[in-house]
Amino acid sequence: MAQEQVTPLAAWVKELEEELTRVAGDRDAFWSRAEEATTSSKALTGQLGAEQGAHLLAKGALAEALKCEAELEKEASRAVEASRVEVEGWKEKAEASRVETQHWKEKAEASRVEAQRWEEKTEELEKEVTRVAEASIAVQVVLEAEIGEHDALKSAARTVCEALERALAVISSHYAGIDLKAISDGYVLLDDDKEADKEVAKLMESAEGPGTALAKLFEEEVVPPPPSADAGDLEP
Template sequence: MEQGAHQLTKGTLDEALKAAEASRTEVVVWRGKAEELEGEASRAAEASRVEVQRLKEKAEASWVEAQRWKEKAEDESQLEAKVTRAAEASVAVQAVLETEIGEHDALKSAARTAYEALEVKGVQSGSSLESRLIALSGQRALAVIASHYIGVDLVAISDGYVLPDDDGEADKAVMKLMEAAKDPSMVLAKLFEEEVVPPTPSADAGDPEA
């Protein structure tokens, strides 16, 4: 009887060992499957990460391209605005230039009329209008100097400035003299204005020879 019980116990143990071995084998199999699934999941995650990075880079490239086109459009808009402003400035400059030309022509015509009415002694009749104007201006200025300083050597004054030998110092001296003479020369010019450009006779004025 004891022998039967011993055999029963041994059989039970054998079955238990077989069941344990089967379980261990199944665990190994499932572990292998789990590792395989984990590997596939890892590869899928890596592929997804790479794809996401690629899409991100593509999106950044698209943003950079859009930004470049935006800047180009802004540059073109600014260029168009600059061209418009330049064209407007050109029109304004042209208008000013035409005005200046008109004033210059009017002044030249008035000066020519004045010189035709005046007899400038010591100046050849064939001299240009500019030469006659310069000669008259010099003549008037020297006459004023002579009236203030009796016995002054006008010939020496007509030789021009008395300046230092150094060119740089001479230029500075001339600029200083010109600045000092600026305001007084305007007053003197105003004084001679009616002599240089006689007033236009009134339409109601009678004929002096009448």
């Protein structure tokens, strides 16, 4: 853009130089006329009466030529100064244009850096979202496993409770008037811990065989049957 602005200025300076050349030619022409007038005045010096008038005339012509030359020099000086001011103005405009261009380049670079920074942040967020999603899936798997274990424990506890209820019912059927509430309070043992442990061991040993037989008896009633092959396809 600065080059486009300087090109008209160069053409104008060239025109000004041509004008100065023309003015210099006119000045030389005036000098030539002045010299001719001087020569004429010298030639007429010897003439009677008219020599003085011719000399004065030549002197006036020379003075006029010098006056014109001074005016032309002043005009040329004004033109040169105007040209210098104009050139300076175009230089300032070109510098302002260069500064503006540099400013926009800096803004474009800043925008590019900002866009790069946001792109990196976006990539980081996407990675973080992926990590969170993977962690969420892992937590969901663990949670489902714990829920399954909890349900299994609840089912086992429910099975044990049902077995105990059936065992107490069997005992009641063998011993009329037995105090089931007292049985639910636990063992009736001595205060000595060692003796109590020995007594519990004896009771467990004596109850092992009958307990196994009773458990087999209750197995089909208390323990739920295993799921069939198509059970996983059924809606809960």
